[in-house]
Amino acid sequence: MTSVQNIVERYKNREEKLITMLQDVQKTDGYLSESALREIADRVGVSLSRVFSLATFYKSFSLSPRGRHIVQVCMGTACHVRGGQRILDSLKEELDVETGETTGDGAVTLQEVRCVGCCGLAPVIVRDETFYGKMNQKKSIQMVRALIPERSAR
Amino acid sequence: MKGIRMVSVCFGTECVARGAREVEKELLKLASRNVLKVTRTSCSGNCQAAPVLRIDPEGFLTGPMTVEKVRRWAGSGFDPAVLESWRIPEQDAELPRLADHPFFRHQRLVVLKNRGRIDPDRIEDYMAAEGYDGLARALAMSPGRIIETIKAAGLRGRGGAGFPTGVKWELCRRSRTTPRYLVCNADEGDPGAYMDRSILEGDPHAVIEGMIIGARAIGASRGYVYVRDEYPLAVERIQRAIEAARGFGLLGANILGTDLNFDLEVVRGGGAFVCGEETALMASIEGKVGRPRPRPPYPSEKGLWGRPTNINNVETWANVAPILRNGSAWFASLGTDTSKGTKVFSLVGKVCRSGLVEVPMGIPLRTVVEEIGGGVPDGRKFKAVQTGGPSGGCIPASMADLPVDYEALTQAGAIMGSGGLIVMDETTCMVDLALYFVRFLVEESCGKCTPCRVGLKRMEEMLTAFTLGLGQLEDLKQLESLAKTIQDGSLCGLGQTAPNPVLTALRYFKEEFESHIMDKKCPAGVCKALITLSVDAERCTGCGLCRSVCPVGAVSGSPKSVHEINTERCTRCGACVEQCRFDAIIIQ
Numbered sequence: 001m002t003s004v005q006n007i008v009e010r011y012k013n014r015e016e017k018l019i020t021m022l023q024d025v026q027k028t029d030g031y032l033s034e035s036a037l038r039e040i041a042d043r044v045g046v047s048l049s050r051v052f053s054l055a056t057f058y059k060s061f062s063l064s065p066r067g068r069h070i071v072q073v074c075m076g077t078a079c080h081v082r083g084g085q086r087i088l089d090s091l092k093e094e095l096d097v098e099t100g101e102t103t104g105d106g107a108v109t110l111q112e113v114r115c116v117g118c119c120g121l122a123p124v125i126v127r128d129e130t131f132y133g134k135m136n137q138k139k140s141i142q143m144v145r146a147l148i149p150e151r152s153a154r
Numbered sequence: 155m156k157g158i159r160m161v162s163v164c165f166g167t168e169c170v171a172r173g174a175r176e177v178e179k180e181l182l183k184l185a186s187r188n189v190l191k192v193t194r195t196s197c198s199g200n201c202q203a204a205p206v207l208r209i210d211p212e213g214f215l216t217g218p219m220t221v222e223k224v225r226r227w228a229g230s231g232f233d234p235a236v237l238e239s240w241r242i243p244e245q246d247a248e249l250p251r252l253a254d255h256p257f258f259r260h261q262r263l264v265v266l267k268n269r270g271r272i273d274p275d276r277i278e279d280y281m282a283a284e285g286y287d288g289l290a291r292a293l294a295m296s297p298g299r300i301i302e303t304i305k306a307a308g309l310r311g312r313g314g315a316g317f318p319t320g321v322k323w324e325l326c327r328r329s330r331t332t333p334r335y336l337v338c339n340a341d342e343g344d345p346g347a348y349m350d351r352s353i354l355e356g357d358p359h360a361v362i363e364g365m366i367i368g369a370r371a372i373g374a375s376r377g378y379v380y381v382r383d384e385y386p387l388a389v390e391r392i393q394r395a396i397e398a399a400r401g402f403g404l405l406g407a408n409i410l411g412t413d414l415n416f417d418l419e420v421v422r423g424g425g426a427f428v429c430g431e432e433t434a435l436m437a438s439i440e441g442k443v444g445r446p447r448p449r450p451p452y453p454s455e456k457g458l459w460g461r462p463t464n465i466n467n468v469e470t471w472a473n474v475a476p477i478l479r480n481g482s483a484w485f486a487s488l489g490t491d492t493s494k495g496t497k498v499f500s501l502v503g504k505v506c507r508s509g510l511v512e513v514p515m516g517i518p519l520r521t522v523v524e525e526i527g528g529g530v531p532d533g534r535k536f537k538a539v540q541t542g543g544p545s546g547g548c549i550p551a552s553m554a555d556l557p558v559d560y561e562a563l564t565q566a567g568a569i570m571g572s573g574g575l576i577v578m579d580e581t582t583c584m585v586d587l588a589l590y591f592v593r594f595l596v597e598e599s600c601g602k603c604t605p606c607r608v609g610l611k612r613m614e615e616m617l618t619a620f621t622l623g624l625g626q627l628e629d630l631k632q633l634e635s636l637a638k639t640i641q642d643g644s645l646c647g648l649g650q651t652a653p654n655p656v657l658t659a660l661r662y663f664k665e666e667f668e669s670h671i672m673d674k675k676c677p678a679g680v681c682k683a684l685i686t687l688s689v690d691a692e693r694c695t696g697c698g699l700c701r702s703v704c705p706v707g708a709v710s711g712s713p714k715s716v717h718e719i720n721t722e723r724c725t726r727c728g729a730c731v732e733q734c735r736f737d738a739i740i741i742q
Contacts (some may be wrong), residue, residue: 120201
């Protein structure tokens with residue numbers, strides 16, 4: 001049984017559970033592949049465009065493979081007034097990617113995230129689902145360097 | 155050290171993020187049970203000092219704790235006196251009680267009454283703290299009387315708009331169709347707001363109890379808690395709490411032996427701000443793209459799957475049980491004429507003590523910012539406070555005596571909103587902030603209505619031009635007329651309120667826009683294209699920190715002599731400003 005089949009059956013092939021299914025598939029595979037979207041559509045019995053519209057409307061889904069590490073810079077208001085944008089800019093520069101892109105070696109995907117709700121610790125970065133608070137440009141750059149083996153020596 | 159101390163480790167997202175688990179592990183490793191009793195507890199609200207411990211019977215908080223500090227404490231044989239220096243909130247003089255500290259003194263806890271006191275994963279703790287008493291009372295009442303009680307209390311929606319909760323319930327109750335549904339809106343999307351996350355994490359049963367009472371009053375058989383996917387811990391806690399409640403016969407068939415049948419399900423959101431709008435939220439629960447639809451029909455008539463549905467926000471639900479427990483007169487005695495009860499705010503931004511606070515309605519904003527929050531740090535000036543997120547606005551410091559009240563805030567051009575309260579100081583640029591919110595909304599507009607989809611984009615372009623020094627004065631008029639069009643021509647709350655941040659910025663901080671346009675200057679020193687960085691020769695000690703962090707090599711100077719910044723090469727990234735320990739970088 002494929003993992004997609006497993007997930008779809010967990011929710012008894014119910015159409016209203018499509019978003020939850022997509023979330024689970026993304027959790028397992030790291031992203032939503034075309035073949036996974038097709039399989040979900042077939043198994044639930046809806047059109048591919050129906051599934052595709054969900055995968056593109058909701059921000060938490062990715063249609064391309066992501067890096068081994070996901071670094072999300074919080075763009076909430078508290079983080080913004082405490083320098084979140086500057087942190088994002090310096091990480092873009094350090095990793096040489098735009099928001100949403102993955103480094104060439106597949107190590108890190110850089111994302112912006114809407115407020116993660118840890119505003120008391122602003123500015124915040126989420127690395128692979130772990131929260132880091134009271135960040136600044138220097139600490140953030142050190143953090144991403146440590147994620148890339150060949151860069152940590154720099 | 156004689157005696158046993160009770161140590162409660164805060165297990166909110168912030169504390170866990172800053173190492174609460176490691177601190178707990180170390181405590182359990184080093185202390186035997188006849189010295190310390192270690193328990194987990196819900197968020198105390200002092201999120202800035204995370205991770206936080208509460209020490210009893212002395213009754214003080216300490217933070218930020220680290221494994222290292224635990225070891226030092228252990229070295230003293232767990233003498234509480236050792237923790238004194240890490241007490242929070244900071245205290246100048248000896249205060250007899252924590253409750254007398256300005257951070258706590260002005261607060262009035264209704265929704266957060268169990269904060270820092272119970273383990274949110276233990277339903278027994280909640281029950282011991284009068285939990286489910288409200289439900290027991292409600293089960294002995296007729297549905298009509300429950301609704302009357304909520305109406306008499308004067309409870310209004312805490313999600314932002316302030317619609318009377320009892321009236322909403324009555325509308326849903328009156329519709330003839332069944333089944334009826336309940337929804338808890340926990341899609342807390344406003345950036346800078348985390349009250350709902352904290353309530354779900356810290357006291358999930360308070361929400362569940364409110365919903366069961368709602369089910370009894372409205373005659374609903376099923377409920378959904380729609381939580382943002384960005385809140386993993388909240389999802390986990392509410393899920394566990396639902397299971398525990400089922401185990402106690404509080405959910406499911408024949409609740410507590412009555413004829414009430416009601417069950418709850420958690421639905422995770424997909425990361426779309428617009429899903430906080432009720433019709434979009436319902437579409438999302440149905441597994442569809444979250445696009446708002448016109449109202450009427452209102453959800454109370456045609457909601458989930460075309461059935462009557464009652465949607466309330468997390469904090470609203472959490473207010474229900476206390477009203478049933480203590481009576482409507484008690485609740486109505488709190489607050490102002492039109493705004494009853496309390497409001498939970500996340501007090502964040504440029505403020506000394508940021509965290510979660512619950513205050514009675516009617517309290518002046520200034521008290522919240524200056525007394526509870528301790529004012530703006532680093533000797534800077536308090537400039538404004540932002541409420542209501544992208545649907546709200548900035549209230550200038552000169553108007554900070556405004557009371558926290560639905561009508562007063564709306565009149566000022568802001569809104570009560572869900573409870574984000576972001577403090578700004580003189581280094582916050584209002585043009586940049588307006589642009590920040592417009593960018594947010596451009597990203598989050600679902601695209602259905604043209605004025606919202608295209609109008610916001612045009613606004614973004616104009617504001618971007620201002621930050622680059624490329625704007626013209628007549629653009630300001632155009633900005634206002636565009637704002638009006640977006641307000642009038644959008645279907646849902648997102649579009650209708652989208653221009654608020656820009657309009658309030660224009661209303662209260664027009665001169666800041668004018669300096670960007672006429673003088674090509676950013677008075678707050680934020681807009682990169684309009685500032686230059688230089689070194690203050692008086693203050694520079696030649697430590698070289700700025701030179702070492704500059705990513706483009708724009709700083710030069712030899713050790714112990716005054717450094718210089720090459721303006722041509724400088725990208726104004728601010729790395730040197732962040733690192734300089736002597737405030738020697740001047741922004742102009």
